Amino acid sequence: MIMILYWSLPMILFILGLFCFVSNRKHLLSMLLSLEFIVLMLFFMLFIYLNMLNYESYFSMMFLTFSVCEGALGLSILVSMIRTHGNDYFQSFSIM
Structure with a gap:
């Protein structure tokens, strides 16, 4: 029973995160x-x-390192777009 709770909570939050990503397309x-x-x-x-499988956590630390790099790259793109366009609206700049 406790394993269902361990897996259901992150899955529900993952789906909610996907829903927020799809629905919030106004601001970067x-x-x-x-x-x-x-x-x-x-x-x-x-x-x-x-x-759960009693493996080492080295891969999770590597995943966390790459996610931090991804966050820093996203923030640098955000700062660059705000400097060039003045805001972070998607309607104000064309991607193509």
């Missing part, structure tokens, strides 16, 4: 925050899975 910062939430839930599920 809100999309980056929802992406970080999704990555955090993936890390939580990976950590539960590795602990």
Whole structure:
């Protein structure tokens, strides 16, 4: 019973993070925050899975390192877009 709770809570939060990512398409910062939430839930599920199988946590630390690098890259893109366009609205700049 407790294992169902361990797996259901991160899955529900992952689906909610995906829903927030799909529905919030106005600001770049809100999309980056929802992406970080999704990555955090993936890390939580990976950590539960590795602990359940009694594996080492080296892969989860590597995953966490790459997610931090991804967050820093997203923030640098956000700062660059705010400096060039003045805001973080998706309607104000064209991607193509």
